Amino acid sequence: xxxxxxxxxxxxxxxxxxxxxxxxSLDFQAxxxxxxxxxxxxxxxxMATSNEGSKATYEQGVEKDKFLINHASLTLSTLTVTSAHxxxxxxxxxxxxxxxSNYGYTFGSGTRLTVV
Amino acid sequence: DAKTTQPxxxxxxxxxxxxxxxxxxxxxxxxxxxxxxxxxxxxPQYIIHGLKNNETNEMASLIITEDRKSSTLILPHATxxxxxxxxxxxxxxxxxxxxxxxxxxxxxxxxx
Numbered sequence: 001x002x003x004x005x006x007x008x009x010x011x012x013x014x015x016x017x018x019x020x021x022x023x024x025s026l027d028f029q030a031x032x033x034x035x036x037x038x039x040x041x042x043x044x045x046x047m048a049t050s051n052e053g054s055k056a057t058y059e060q061g062v063e064k065d066k067f068l069i070n071h072a073s074l075t076l077s078t079l080t081v082t083s084a085h086x087x088x089x090x091x092x093x094x095x096x097x098x099x100x101s102n103y104g105y106t107f108g109s110g111t112r113l114t115v116v
Numbered sequence: 117d118a119k120t121t122q123p124x125x126x127x128x129x130x131x132x133x134x135x136x137x138x139x140x141x142x143x144x145x146x147x148x149x150x151x152x153x154x155x156x157x158x159x160p161q162y163i164i165h166g167l168k169n170n171e172t173n174e175m176a177s178l179i180i181t182e183d184r185k186s187s188t189l190i191l192p193h194a195t196x197x198x199x200x201x202x203x204x205x206x207x208x209x210x211x212x213x214x215x216x217x218x219x220x221x222x223x224x225x226x227x228x
Contacts, residue, residue: 006159034215043203044160044218093159095216104150105216107159 002028002098006108013084013115021079021111023094029074030096034105035067038091050077050094084115119143120204125223128198134191136222138204141185146208149180150216151189153200153224160203160218163189194226 003026013019023033031052036044048069049057056069066088068080077096081088095107121139128134140149148167152160164171164178166187171178177190191198203221 004159036218043220044154046215046217049215091157095159104152104162104165106162107152109159110157112157 002096002106004094004096004106004108006094006111008111009109010112011114013113015085015115016083018080018082019084019113021081021092021094021113023077023079023096023108025075025096025098025106028096028098030077030098031074033071033077033094033096035069035077035079036093036095038093038110044093047079052077081113084113086115089113089115119206119217120219122202122204122219122222124220125225128191128194128224128226130196130226130228131193134194134198134224134226136189136191136202136204136224137186138189139186140204140206143184143206144208147206148208149178149184149187150205150207151176151178152203152205152216152218153198154203154221155200163202194224196226196228198224199226200224 005024007022033050035047037047038044046059047062050069050071052071058064071077091110093110095105097105148165150165151163154160164176166178180187201221201223203218205216
């Protein structure tokens, strides 16, 4: 089945620095990937839709200048959290779907970001 | 925005069937019903999806009512490893649509 790899699984960074999270579709091409954020004991919140070769589409209330998304190839999307602050600490998850798949969306294993 | 309603929690004895309900009374004709589950601190795992017919795979069965306003996910023989949060989501499958909006889901606890 389709596999989505997310890296790193955990990252700790200092306040004010930027962090990049990678999301790769390993055995299929994904023209569209999605980025989610999940705070403790809460559900997943869709942040943005990443489109290969074009600008990402952000959900209402998500700062596009803070969460930079780049989808430069059919197998890679990156999320960069710029000027991170402690309130950005969260679990970030990406997902993708192979166009011809009957198996719905495949999710990465998530990235635990802690900003200190 | 999530367009589904699920009970916040359910219990099930190991080996018994777990029946998880979902209400999606505002579902549109082109929207599918997806079920995912999330084990603590992991990414969601796809379980099953359907449009209007009942579906079965190696993990579960999905029963969708004739009016499509509700559905039930059935895990026929629950195990301790099935303890997770189960999300019912409705979404279209178009390439530019098809965003998945998660609700609060149902915390299923399987006990020995």
